[in-house]
């Protein structure tokens with residue numbers, strides 16, 4: 001699926017057998033972002049599909065996240081639907097109850113299952129590697145592989161620090177984009193399309209400096225990449241002069257950052273007062289489910305007027321994010337339509353499309369040869 005310049009072949013965006021191979025290889029060996037700890041209360045469980053695997057997440061007695069196959073060990077019923085559910089895991093079919101370690105603890109007509117009573121651990125839910133860094137929960141489907149810290153490289157410290165002030169999900173939406181997941185991610189990795197696609201959003205106002213400071217790309221990690229773009233000095237002044245009202249937030253920086261944490265997560269933030277977290281789930285060759293959350297952070301010393309100002313800044317941010325997302329959905333659909341017909345690999349611009357090239361290299365690296 002590569003040509004001599006390490007570009008991903010159009011087949012990789014449209015062939016169902018390629019999609020299957022991705023699920024069995026790349027999505028199997030990578031650490032996948034699953035969700036946020038703050039969404040997972042102590043006595044709740046969470047259904048999520050990563051790659052082609054249905055998972056159930058819950059916290060154990062120590063509060064650590066654990067990931068299990070979402071399949072009952074009695075007669076294979078799906079244990080829960082996607083999303084958050086209160087209370088312990090109870091199978092909808094015959095009401096077996098599983099504890100926080102995945103052990104079957106409540107079995108109606110228990111005397112009929114002496115083998116389970118004798119060795120319940122043999123009937124424990126199938127478990128996968130699961131770790132959190134700060135608020136972010138990751139799962140690795142393969143039994144063997146690098147630790148989360150080694151896998152994430154310097155993104156580990158970023159996620160840890162960003163989590164320090166994370167407080168609550170302020171906005172959330174899930175939408176299906178009619179394009180391959182790689183199209184959607186590649187689109188988020190370049191600003192070259194902005195003047196053509198986002199004239200009505202970014203073209204207007206986005207708080208980014210239009211001065212000489214172009215965005216700076218960080219491409220050292222073989223898997224992940226990020227950019228930093230200096231904030232407009234006027235915006236920084238505005239925040240500084242409002243500080244007496246809005247107070248301080250835990251990690252304030254003076255730029256916009258966009259992070260691609262391979263393969264299924266992007267995190268963006270402007271100045272650290274909120275974090276926009278998107279998970280990309282490939283549901284079919286030409287369909288991607290995007291789960292988008294904006295997480296607010298804790299402010300200290302804000303006045304009532306300041307709290308209102310923050311509320312307003314968040315609301316404007318959510319409206320902006322949704323408009324930009326709708327514009328991107330539209331163009332990704334067109335890119336997919338083109339890819340269905342394409343006979344050549346893409347051409348990538350030097351500099352402006354370096355993060356797309358970086359993603360394609362990381363992708364090819366993670367895919368074993370057919």
Ligand code: FES
Nearest residue numbers: 072074075091094
């Ligand atoms: S299939 Fe789950 S309790 Fe029977």
Ligand SMILES: [Fe+2]
Nearest residue numbers: 187197198328
């Ligand atoms: Fe865009």
